[in-house]
Amino acid sequence: MTARLSFAALLLAALAGPAFAAECPALLLGELPKLRAKESIDLCQRFAGKPLLIVNTASYCGFAPQFKGLESLYKEYQAQGLEVLGVPSNDFRQEDADSEKTAEVCYVNYGVTFTMTEPQVVTGDQAIPLFKDLAEQSGPPRWNFYKYVVDRQGKVVASFSSRTKPDNDKLREALEQAISSQP
Template sequence: MNCRALLVPLMLAALAGPIWAAECPALLQGELPKLRAKDSIDLCQRFAGKPLVVVNTASHCGFVGQFAGLETLYQRYKEDGLEVLGVPSDDFLQEADDSAETAEVCYVNYGVTFAMTEPQRVTGAQAIPLFKHLTEQTAAPRWNFYKYVIDRQGQVVGRFSSRTKPDAPELLKAVEQAIASRP
């Protein structure tokens, strides 16, 4: 086969943009820095086509114990494809100033194994694109530990307040709905 015949389709694909752009929901387009790591999480690569729970967290919040419940939720459903993304934020003035302390709370105190980002803005004009899209589909978080359940197509199928525990029947129902959805 002629090398030019192979090269032209590759060049056209490169001009069209990333292969995932057409398949990746808008809310997952972008990267976020991992908590206490040198690399980033490519949201599309990691989460596109998967059921996902996104939660804004804070290390000094009275709801911090929900990390244990979120980890249990993740372990319970990860074989079904569920992912959990924790996004620490100081928007409500309850996140540690040092990401090392945030990491200790998550990883050491609560044994978190799901994905965590460096602290981000989740409300207002400065919110990261992920939370701007979540806000457009539902509403902005009103406090720490708001939970958003997203189906395989990138649509929010449930939004839950800080008071809703990770094992609450209504949250579990939304997670199971997201798992049952098809890409």
């Protein structure tokens, strides 16, 4: 019965079009492989219409302890719709080549429960489309743990350097602005 209701709700959403379901912004077109999983993350399906904090991460970076603060932000604002997306990258040569070790750092060492992808290229010509779009809107990440706050329409509200800790007041203000944005 529940599966039928879910299917019916999806069918109604598809028939009603954008007035019922959030449209997918260009920023979220595509899929990324999920860390320590066989499935991929359909960015539109998972994040469209939601406020989002996107962070490029690296296991061996001196900023890796920020995982704890990012997890705290996620838990604090999750009920208000906030999603956090961690995208490990070796662009700055501080990520392990073995994604199992990356997963261990995230999930075991820091207790991350927000969405994490397999390591990706986030800078330059080879950057994944998500980070190309972020760079066009706000500039490329200059180091690991660069933070992008994205509103419900897929627009970057603010970006923050690696040195900006997750408990920073300006970061929190940007998150609250993204949360209060209309889908």
